[in-house]
Amino acid sequence: MIYVFHNALYGDAKGWARRFLSFLQQYIPGVMNPHTKVVQQWNKFFVISCLVAIFVDPLFFFLLSTLGDKKCIVMDWPMTTTMVVFRSLTDLIYLFHMLLQFRLAYVAPESRVVGAGELVDHPKKIALHYIRGFFFIDLFVVLPLPQIIILLVLPKSLGSSGANYAKNLLRAAILVQYIPRLYRFLPLLAGQSPSGLVFESAWANFVINLLTFMLSGHIVGSCWYLLGLQRVNQCLRDACKNSGVPGCMKFIDCGHGNEFGDDSNGAWTNWSSNENASGCFTSDAFSYGIYGQAVNLTTERSIITRYTFSLFWGFQQISTLAGNQTPSYFVGEVLFTMAIIGLGLLLFALLIGNMQNFLQALGRRRLEMSLRRRDVEQWMSHRRLPEELRRQVRQAERYNWAATRGVNEEILVENLPEDLQRDIRRHLFKFVKKVRIFSMMDDPVLDAICERLRQKIYIKGSKILYEGCVVEKMVFIVRGKIESIGYDGIGVPLSEGDVCGEELLTWCLEQSSVNKDGKKIRIPGQRLHSNRMVRCLTNVEAFSLKAADLEEVTSLFARFLRNQHVQGAIRYESPYWRSLAANRIQVAWRYRKKRLSRANTAC
Known part of the structure; x- marks a missing residue:
């Protein structure tokens, strides 16, 4: 009896699973060619989504600010909700792109050598190729670590001494995830994908290069604001140790701006009026180095003001290679300054070089036309043509250049x-x-x-x-x-x-x-x-x-x-x-x- 019941239950379960899989099968797309128009349009949309994603992550740093009169660090909760929603949307788009990779044919590596470009369209081979490639990196990139920390960890720690560690955990999660994101996104922003060029237009590539430069200033400015806030936090913790105010470590965190602690024994009042804590908001009491301007910036209530000035600071340092900055002896500050100099050199060598080549390409035809016109003028002068013939030659040259743009169509077509x-x-x-x-x-x-x-x-x-x-x-x-x-x-x-x-x-x-x-x-x-x-x-x-x-x-x-x-x-x-x-x-x-x-x- 038990054997019969087991067979019936197993058979029903197996049949139910088969029907469920057959139901899902009709909604699963087949293997797609990466060169089709739909896939190319999706790649363009995905590149824009990646640009938004790596733009949103550094904005999490601006959720934190300081209250100068309370001598504490506060989190902007309404802005936090907005950032979580944007980050979740970009993660969903990236997750859909990961699923698409299991149904997207790829060019066999061995065929690239001979130039044939043979597409592999077997589903199992496509899945194995992606799993052995960037699957695990993409999986780590798409993990919602900031959302988990903000929604689950931070609410339990705000207003207590553990808030500092929770915020450090949030910043670490964003920074650790940001490096593989840049590793995966930067080739796409450069206009290249495994299936070829994403943006073939010269103007589109110019805009992408310009946005990449803006993104670099955005990242540098956001990191500068975060590290400046960290130095203010360190100054407040040092002031707490030297103040003798009991439980002042809890006062450094204000939560969402309304958790000011219990002031029954006057401890909060003593901490708010402490000279060492007040000195943390001036550039004289603590060696801030390149973060001197960030100290007063953290006290600004408007997130737009904080972000705009940080973006300006990032642009300025990348453009000048941090030539106007003198860091303190703090090792992290020195390394950050060196990183700005290296990033600025890299941008000038790559991005600014590409933009210069693009601008030169726009004026190359005009230069060729000027050289052609000069050669024609020299030839007509050498042959002593009459003025009427010279006028007709000039008119013919101008119209010929306007009609062909200096491109020899016959030579161009013959190579196809x-x-x-x-x-x-x-x-x-x-x-x-x-x-x-x-x-x-x-x-x-x-x-x-x-x-x-x-x-x-x-x-x-x-x-x-x-x-x-x-x-x-x-x-x-x-x-x-x-x-x-x-x-x-x-x-x-x-x-x-x-x-x-x-x-x-x-x-x-x-x-x-x-x-x-x-x-x-x-x-x-x-x-x-x-x-x-x-x-x-x-x-x-x-x-x-x-x-x-x-x-x-x-x-x-x-x-x-x-x-x-x-x-x-x-x-x-x-x-x-x-x-x-x-x-x-x-x-x-x-x-x-x-x-x-x-x-x-x-x-």
Whole structure:
């Protein structure tokens, strides 16, 4: 009977556990790629959360202040509640990030050497990789030690002699936890994560560097305030030992500002009026060293005033490498001053150096433009160009720089993979499909044309084609306005999406033949001459296709380009073919009128 009952109970428990796990399974996400957009957005949010977290911890030091008239240390309880809430929120975000690491694929270390970057997406391998890495450090970082001490330990010790030890425990917990937090957070604030860069924008990295510098001043100022308060506390304890006031160690702590102890025997009054205790709030009775200004600062009731001045002090010492400070012989004070000097040197070497590089990068293009302009001026002076030509050259250089920003797109694209080059060209040259001539063409023909397009810049008044000159290129207008004027003086406006020199495409098809072995040959001695003049009404940004490149395209796709629909689109859209058709219609009409007039005269 017991055996049957045990089996039934065990079976029910096992089934219940299986159902519970299956219920949770549907809410557990699968393995995620670290390069997806959602993960990248989460990383940016997490970096901001980390910045808030390491900003909040030093604020716990400002919860403590002193009451100069009572000669005791007090804690700001309303502000303490706010700090606990903020710290708990950042801990929850960090805990969620830890759980995410168990479902986030990682790049295999062995694949990084060969540059393949293979992702490991097996759940067990991901979990083992994280546990063997930073899991235990993250676990220690996320422990709510300050919250536990503030909510459980301090309430039992405030107003008694044990409050000093409880507060020391709180400060120690914050400082001990803060070091691994910085170890984990600083690489993220630098913009790097295991999956790559968090902030790819130069402005974002500049802001992160600036915030890191502010964070350093915040930490130094907060530690200076805390150590100054510790020295005031030490002075009060020394004064208590020399005062002879019974139980004065309890009077050093005022709790939340209302625990002033039992004054039935006048001990509290004696302690408040004690000369040695009063001397602790002047810089003469105790060797405070670099904490001299912090003594009076601890008596300020406004936490904003205490924090603002401490932040200013931190900025000042980092910027000057503590050059205006002379520490006392206290060992801790000397070490703190040395740490400020070392931190200042590190910041100037890293953060300020990065900011300087960023600012130089912003002005690098402007410097390159100035150097380019100087070289052009020297060349024009050496060649003794007339002033009108110099003016046009300067205008062309300015517009060319404004259009390209000094970046050579051809060299930039050539270093990319072929498929990526094709996609980029399709995006950059998507205006090609706006032209009706090319809207009817297939992607292979358009890709072949886009591979041979070259960027061109024309200034206002430039002439792209002359009447009677050889047509050597097709020009696709990207930005600006052009006017095409025929031999009859009639102008046709051309703008974005239009093309000039399109007659070259039909001419390349007509002035060629195919020999017996199937190879296409050119008929020598024949060139296409323009019957119109094309000039720029404004500055024009365009792409050109040379005749040699166009001949190569027509040789590759001759059958498709000989299609009647494509030929019809070319002839219908082209101002050249329109004017040619109009001329032929006029000639035919005049010839017909002459024939009719001759027939009437003969009758």
